[in-house]
Amino acid sequence: MGLLELFSVASMPVLKVLLVTALGSFLALDHVDILGDDARKHLNRVVYFVFNPALVGSNIARTITLESIALLWFMPLNILITFIIGSALGWLLVKVTRGSQHLKGLIIGSCAAGNLGHLPIIIISAVCREKGSPFGAPEVCYTYGMAYASLSMAIGAIYIWTYVYNIVRLSSIKIIQELDIDDSTSNDESTGETSKTFHGSCAELLLPSKVTLPGAKADGKAKVLILDKAKQFMRMFLRKTNLKALLAPSTTGAIVGFIIGIVPYVRKLLIGGTAPFHVVQGSASLLGNAAIPTVTLIVGGNLLKGFKGSGINLPLIVGIIAVRYLFLPMLGIFIVQGAVHFGLVHSDPLYQFVLLLQYALPPAMNLGTITQLFGAGESECSVILLWAYALASISLTVWSTFFMWLVT
Structure with a gap:
């Protein structure tokens, strides 16, 4: 298949995304107000x-097996690897x-995290069903392509809500500490005596627990102190780690899908026409x-902020x-x-295409x-996403064409 035919196949999914995105932006306009802020929030929750x-x-349950x-x-x-390289380029x-400083986390996150969920699903779905697709029979291509894209969505969600989430959180904490340093200094001066009294009373309360009772062993006291420190560490870890975001519904869906797919008895109960x-x-x-068109409409509405x-x-x-559309691809x-070449990736062209596509996506x-x-760079993020997704139509078409030519 020639480059011109591949370009035509690659451009169709992007054009479909643009049309639905434009419709979402139109529905979110103030004088239309069908997809306003409240409507997008409720729809996004669904x-x-x-x-x-x-x-x-x-998708994972239908196609993923132990093999x-x-x-x-x-x-x-x-x-x-995409997150690590993107983070390094973002830091540079x-x-x-x-x-x-308040944009540091946003910049690094924009370079590190691509839209690994919905865009691959939209693009691969359209590519597989497009006439002249280089990936074989449409139904087979769609079945396996959706499994690859769904796995990408689940893994991407875990990385975004553990890695990028904490990068932005740490960046915002530094800004808050810098803004509050004057207030905290004045508060410390005014409450110095109270603090001393408080710590003194705490010391008196804690002192008896640290006194070794007659006949008690020193190693028993050490074990108690270690246990207390371990409890404090676990409380701090649970407080600072966004476990709720880590176990997002998409991740939970992926876990359920894997269980159904790899357990033969469960698979026979749920998968297949019989x-x-x-x-x-x-x-x-x-x-x-319903997720694909709905999310595309929401994206169009959100881009209006930019x-x-x-x-x-x-x-x-x-x-x-430049990082997302030039250096990473x-x-x-x-990679x-x-x-x-070294046999780490099997020879399925569609699978290789998905791996390459993960480097060329706009920010998540x-x-x-x-x-x-x-509250760290919300308006700036809208502008970044607006320009990134506006130029994604050109970038994704060009890179998708080249990736198809490369793997087929």
């Missing part, structure tokens, strides 16, 4: 808690452009199919776009092709949610 886990779980897990082990590593971008409870799988697939502008510097936007080609839409949680 997608987050219902559509996404149904999509991920049903296929051995073939897909490289994908989690590949996604981790902060140093070169001397970006504001399975006794195949209606459960069919219902989950029906719900999951038109309002912010104080972000143009070099930062250009740098983030080029490095991804060497994936090297893995194929979840960045908007994360910055909103911490």
Whole structure:
């Protein structure tokens, strides 16, 4: 298949995304107000808690088996590599452009985290069903392509809510500490005596517990102190780690999908037209199919915020776009092709295409949610996403064309 035909196949999914995104932006306009802020928030909750886990779980359950897990082990590593390289390039971008401290986490997160969930699902779904697709029969391509994309979504969600979430959180904490340093200094001066009295009383209360009773052994006292420290560490870990976000519904859906797929007895009950409870799988697939158009509409509505502008510097936007659309895809080609050369990745062209595509995606839409949680660069994030997704139509078409030519 020639480059011109591949370009036509690659451009169709991107055009579909643009059309639905434009519709979402239109519905979110003030004078239309069908997809306003409140509507998007409620709809996003339905997608987050219902559509996404149904999509991920049903696709993984249908295609993942014990045998296929051995073939897909490289994908989690590949996604981790995209985050590591993106973070390093984002850190260099902060140093070169001397970006504001409150934007440091946003810049690094934008370079590290790509839209590993919905965009691959949209693109692969459209590519597989497009006439002249280089990946074989449409139904086979769609079945396995959705499994690869669903696995990408689940792994990406884990990395975003553990890695990027904490990068933005730490960056926002530093800003809050710098802003509050004067207030804390004055408060310390005014409450110095009270603090001394308080600590003195605490010392008196704690002292008896540290006194060794007659006949008690020193090692018993050490064990008690170690146990107390361990409890304090666990409380601090649970408080600082966003376990609720880590176990997001998409991740839970992936876990359920893996259990159904790899346990033969459960698989026979749910998967296949003759399975006794195949209606459960069919219902989950029906719900999951609603995720793709719904999320695309929400993205279109959210991008309207970027038109309002912010104080972000143009070099930062250009740098983030260069990292996501130039440096990462080029490095991804060497990494994936090297893995194929050394036999780390199996020979399925569709699987290799998904691995390459993970390096060429725009920043994750979840960045908007994360910055909103911490109030660190929310308006700047909207501008970054607006420009990144506006240029994604060109970048994704070009890189998808090249990746198809490379793997086929």
